[in-house]
Amino acid sequence: MxxxxxxxxxxxxxxxxxxxxxxxxxxxxxxxxxxxxxxxxxxxxxxxxxxxxxxxxxxxxxxxxxxxxxxxxxxxxxxxxxxxxxxxxxxxxxxxxxxxxxxxxxxxxxxxxxxxxxxxxxxxxxxxxxxxxxxxxxxxxxxxxxxxxxxxxxxxxxxxxxxxxxxxxxxxxxxxxxxxxxxxxxxxxxxxxxxxxxxxxxxxxxxxxxxxxxxxxxxxxxxxxxxxxxxxxxxxxxxxxxxxxxxxxxxxxxxxxxxxxxxxxxxxxxxxxxxxxxxxxxxxxxxxxxxxxxxxxxxxxxxxxxxxxxxxxxxxxxxxxxxxxxxxxxxxxxxEVLDIGKHSRGNTELVREGDLVVWGATGTGPREGTRWAAVFNTSDGARTVRLPLTSTGLASPGLTSPGTVTELWTARVLDVDPSDPYAVLELDLDAHGTALLRST
Structure with missing residues (x-):
């Protein structure tokens, strides 16, 4: 073929x-x-x-x-x-x-x-x-x-x-x-x-x-x-x-x-x-x-x-x-979401604990250098999730200048720095909802 x-x-x-x-x-x-x-x-x-x-x-x-x-x-x-x-x-x-x-x-x-x-x-x-x-x-x-x-x-x-x-x-x-x-x-x-x-x-x-x-x-x-x-x-x-x-x-x-x-x-x-x-x-x-x-x-x-x-x-x-x-x-x-399916590698589940699931992936081709992560709430109610940025694969402690983390469905830039190895994400998630994050 x-x-x-x-x-x-x-x-x-x-x-x-x-x-x-x-x-x-x-x-x-x-x-x-x-x-x-x-x-x-x-x-x-x-x-x-x-x-x-x-x-x-x-x-x-x-x-x-x-x-x-x-x-x-x-x-x-x-x-x-x-x-x-x-x-x-x-x-x-x-x-x-x-x-x-x-x-x-x-x-x-x-x-x-x-x-x-x-x-x-x-x-x-x-x-x-x-x-x-x-x-x-x-x-x-x-x-x-x-x-x-x-x-x-x-x-x-x-x-x-x-x-x-x-x-x-x-x-x-x-x-x-x-x-x-x-x-x-x-x-x-x-x-x-x-x-x-x-x-x-x-x-x-x-x-x-x-x-x-x-x-x-x-x-x-x-x-x-x-x-x-x-x-x-x-x-x-x-x-x-x-x-x-x-x-x-x-x-x-x-x-x-x-x-x-x-x-x-x-x-x-x-x-x-x-x-x-x-x-x-x-x-x-x-x-x-x-x-x-x-x-x-x-x-x-x-x-x-x-x-x-x-x-x-x-x-x-x-x-x-x-x-x-x-x-x-x-x-x-x-x-921004569709690019993940087209230009990524290393796509994998990173965390599964109770009703919390985290996935991550790395960009390829035109998205080389990009990292993505999703934090899923599988519970039947809204909840606030706190987890280390390092658990998402988005952290880049070697950066010489601050980077950004953006939630792609809302285009909201989060108040967290991927260059900080101690950064913690705090996310408000709807029932059965997700936050889809991109770091650059």
Whole structure:
């Protein structure tokens, strides 16, 4: 793969949190427009259509049993024309991808592991082979045959050479539409190593054929172990480290532990993904909950963005951008915060004592010489925290002149000198809140 698109953690918008399986072309373009106008200068550049864009009867709040799936003559999924009218006439996502590209953005789609079960039930030839689509699926009693939460596909049997041939065909067709980002689901729980390797091979061929860089994102991440790190780095650009995350403090708090495990391993072309940011207007026609603005408080929203950046997670916002509140959009484009995810090293948890958690990181590239720290209050009430500046990694006793410590969400310069080895921070933190500090 070329993989130049994942030198830093990927950033974008995904339709899942707001629209579930039901997003339309107009909604995708409306979100792309806001991203291009307001967020692209800060690095947000990818728009992703999530699951079941090929399901004519898709609805909010779950999946239909034995769903009809719109397929082409080779069994490859096609967009539903009533939701994506520009796909009419067999054009697939090419017209929509072109419009997204015209805005200066990248375009992505979601796929499930395997082959559509309707292509297996209604066999058709696999081009270039003597096999049909009925020959290349795993038998129904195989443990990898079915996804436990979605019945659209059956697993491919990669002991049959035609299985790779069909996957190559599918990925080539999708990438040929102008797709720059593939979110491929049901890959990590359990860990389907053969499917991951086959996908990597197919994407590499499609990249060469179409001259594109394609970012590969794997899901869902349940109990994902760092034992798979080397294999993941060799075959994907990003991978989820949890189940779906929603606008609940418990979901957010759990990522403190997961990102502490993965942050030391973050590097170019290989990003542990703490999942989408359920911020802004979500639940419009989604799997979970009624339409709402995110139930996370402003303090929790900033805690989330602080943690995702210090943990160098990819950033994919799930809220409907045109109807999201301005405060959320302003926080999403805070470049002082976003620079941490793009230009840092040594990202690690420094302190965990009771309801106090401290993280730190050091700047690289254009932020060389900068240090960052976050002090998190995980308790359900506001509190005042006092701790030595040396516990945050911000102290620089060797400075020949006084430095500064700034809280980045408020742009407030603190009354503390990083050159003083005995300096003590005193911070008033909201419930589930954070102070994000930078020293220079």
């Amino acid at each position: 070329h993989r130049s698109a994942s030198l830093t953690p990927p950033m974008g918008w995904n339709s899942w949190d707001s629209f579930g399986t039901t997003v339309t072309e107009d909604e995708v373009l409306a979100n792309a427009q806001v991203m291009a106008e307001r967020m692209l200068p800060a690095g947000w550049d990818t728009v992703v259509v999530d699951i079941q864009w090929y399901e004519p009867t898709a609805r909010a709040g779950g999946y239909n049993d034995d769903a009809p799936l719109l397929l082409d003559a080779d069994g490859v999924q096609m967009p539903v024309e009533t939701r994506f009218p520009s796909s009419a006439g067999g054009r697939g996502f090419a017209p929509l991808a072109a419009r997204v590209h015209d805005l200066g953005l990248r375009f992505g789609v979601h796929l499930m592991r395997g082959i559509p079960r309707r292509a297996v039930a209604d066999p058709r030839p696999v081009p270039g082979t003597d096999a049909t689509t009925a020959d290349i699926a795993l038998p129904a009693d195989h443990p990898a045959a079915r996804c436990p939460w979605n019945g659209d596909n059956l697993g491919l049997d990669f002991s049959h050479p035609a299985a790779q041939a069909w996957l190559d065909l599918q990925i080539d067709r999708v990438v040929g539409w102008g797709v720059d980002f593939l979110k491929v689901d049901d890959m990590l729980y359990p860990y389907h190593g053969d499917a991951i390797e086959a996908l990597h091979s197919a994407v590499g061929k499609a990249e060469e054929r179409h001259g594109r860089d394609v970012t590969v994102s794997l899901s869902p991440g349940t109990h994902l172990s760092v034992a798979h790190l080397d294999h993941l780095r060799a075959h994907a650009d990003m991978w989820r480290i949890s189940d779906d995350l929603w606008d609940r403090w418990d979901d957010l708090e759990a990522q403190l532990t997961r990102l502490a495990r993965w942050a030391p391993h973050q590097q170019a072309h290989g990003w542990a993904d703490a999942d989408m940011l359920p911020l802004g207007r979500i639940g419009v026609r989604a799997e979970r909950g009624e339409p709402r603005h995110s139930l996370l408080t402003a303090a929790e929203r900033r805690t989330m963005l602080t943690l995702w950046n210090l943990g160098r997670s990819p950033l994919f916002v799930g809220g409907d951008l045109p109807s999201s509140e301005d405060d959320t959009l302003t926080d999403l484009v805070n470049t």
